[in-house]
Amino acid sequence: MAFDVDLFVIGGGSGGVRAARIAAEAGARVALAEEYRMGGTCVIRGCVPKKLFVYASAFADAFEDARGFGWTVEGARFDWPRFRAARDAEIARLEAAYRSRLAKAGVTLHDCRATVADPHRVRLADGREVSASHILIATGGWPVRPEVPGADLAITSNEVFELAGQPKSVAIVGGGYIACEFAGILNGLGTRVTQIYRGPQILRGFDDEVRAHVADAMRSRGVVLELGRDIARIEPVGAEKRIVLTNGESHVVEHVLLATGRAPNTHGLGLEAAGVALGRNGAVKVGDWSQSSVPSIYAVGDVTDRIALTPVAIREGQAFARTVFAAEPTRVDHALIATAVFTQPEIGTVGLTEAEARARGPVAIARTAFRPMLNVLAHRDERMLMKLVLEAGSERVLGVHIVGHGAGEMIQLAAVAVGMGATKADFDRTVAVHPTAAEELVTLPAPVEG
Template sequence: MAFDYDLFVIGGGSGGVRAARVAAGETGAKVGLAEMDRYGGTCVIRGCVPKKLMVFASAFPGMMEDAREYGWTVEAGGLDWKAFHARLAGELDRLEGIYRKLLAGPGVETFDARARIKDPHTVELSTGQTVTAKHILIAAGGRPVRPDVPGAELGLVSDDIFHMDALPNNILIVGGGFIACEFACILKGMGANVTLFYRGDQILRGFDDEARDLVAEEMRRKGIDIRTGTNVAELSDGYGGVLVKDTNGAEMVYEKVMFATGRSPNTHDMGLEEVGVELGRYGEIVVDAYSQTKVPSIYAIGDVTNRVNLTPVAIREGMAFVETVFRGNPTPVDHELIPSAVFTQPELGTVGLTEEEAKKQEEVEIYSTSFRPMQTSFIDRADKVLMKLVVSKATRKVLGCHIVAPQAGELIQMAGIAVKMGATKEDFDRTVAVHPTMSEELVTMRAPVR
């Protein structure tokens, strides 16, 4: 049977675009791609990129305060949200244009349309067009969801933050994961009063306990009102804002409420189950180690599979897909020891096992130190940072590294190389320290704390 395309990709985010352009540009495949929204996907348009730019913007008040303490004459007014937002929108337009060019260069044919699977080799587009392909790759990503509480429609989700007309004077953020905590720090730094509700006993569940405790401590010290053991029971219009009743019976009016309580894969009404693609309990596409579904011609990568929902992972999965399908070199995706960062203030960088996870597997030694960094202790600020290694007693391998500090995301990228290579504690010890730095503590800790 002759097909219109060798590969048809559903989704124009980082993973889908990488797979499409590499398949077309490096293997000569004829490729089509459909995107129903903006090219670049969640990360570029409504996630990592605009969020990180907001992180940068939100850090300036602290920088200027530090500058004054160091002797500089610095005066700053409040953030001009409209000016910042206009520049942000322009940058996102520029990046979307780059993604379109990346596809056009190797000859990927693009369709600005929603796509549904009609059969194992056929895709229906919302334009009414039908196309066929030897292989179909679903890279449709995920979306934020609102909780099932009365009045939830009155709350924002993370996508909406980038489209606000004005910065709110006060905001309630519901959730305790990295998205909730990052936006709490961003909006506080930009000048909003921020309250955060989390139903659990500590924010950032799943991260190392010592690290998450320090992040919470630093967030509170910066003025974020973190209320654990608390959730939203009901929202309603009231008193010029959103009237929130919490699960402890208290009521409060907030100018804005933002839900950061989870994301769902974009698999609704795509015709997947009808053609035999298996979905998991959260709507994710079930795939094997090679990103192949139960239907041999259909593959899926990225957040739509709900494996490791990080942009660099989706890109790796897209590359492994091309290697497997178009180069004849079966390549499973390596999801082990993936470094990641939480862009709170201070940042949290992590790779490998937490102390709690490691202790369940084997005997470990913990090397950990928390201290006031030179830059801010000089001006009598109470900021604290954390450097931590989790080490196997049996093999001496560093099983996990956790950093809470400014620029922890930059630091953990480098530490992640060593951990991925299987470095031992003695390998760290043999490395000469760079002085004076915060990170030198990673190679100077001699005695375990427990």
């Protein structure tokens, strides 16, 4: 059978765009459909605008700390509309760059919704159908709203980027990285922030010491953390909202931000009718090669619910394209992936947490917590945390965990060392770069076992 294209990609986010471009450069005839804006969650309403928000909010610390270094800073104030205009211009530039690269590679773009008609046909919103030898699902994830009365009165991580003005007060529901990042962002910009989480500690899945360190720092910076609390309902109070908790407590705020998780964005795509097996939360079930239960249909990125990180989606998209269209069988190793969480202070982490490592066998811990030079003249008490989780005996590094300024930058190269099987001795024999915070990684005290 002759197909219209060799590959049809549904979804113009990081994974889909990378797969489309690599496949087209390998000589495949490629089409891609995106119903919203090119760039997906990361570029349009995720990583990129969020990091710009992080940078904006960090100036509050910079202005305050500058006084300790001899500067006089008066009259500084944040202009939300001005920042939003600059941010939107940068996002538009990035979206245009995505489109340009795809067009240059020869990818045909469809600016509309597309669904799966059968294993080899895609139906566009305008009624046209395109046949394809292979179909790639790269539709990402979508915020989940809890099923409580009044949930429709709240905003999610999608809508927070579109607020016309800075909220005076906000209640953030959730304890994951999105909730904690926005708590830091909005608090840094001067919004009164209350964060509500049903669990006993924020950032489930991260190292317990890291979790406690960040929670304490957030409280010191002015975020009100309500832990062990769950939401019962949200109700309007004039132009504001009252969020009522299951213990009877309530908070009246300008906005309620729901950051209660994300789910794979597969609703209404026609996947089940085409025979594609989905998981409990709607994720496309795939094997090591990103192939679904239907041989001609593949999926990459958050829609597979493997590891919901943009670089992972890009790597998966590239591996798929190389495997199927460039005769270069490539699989993605999901076992050791570094990540940064742009809380305030920020987290950089790679490898096993202490609890995960202990579950596998005896471990040793090398750690330090110190007041970095940046904070001394600024009269800021906040401390950095650096921690190596080691295999007992060999002292092979199983995990690196950093909390503090520049943690995200440091963890990238630490991940290289961990991936190469570095030991504590390898770290120790590395000459320190002085004076830096990073030098503490190679001057850590002797590890403690047990």
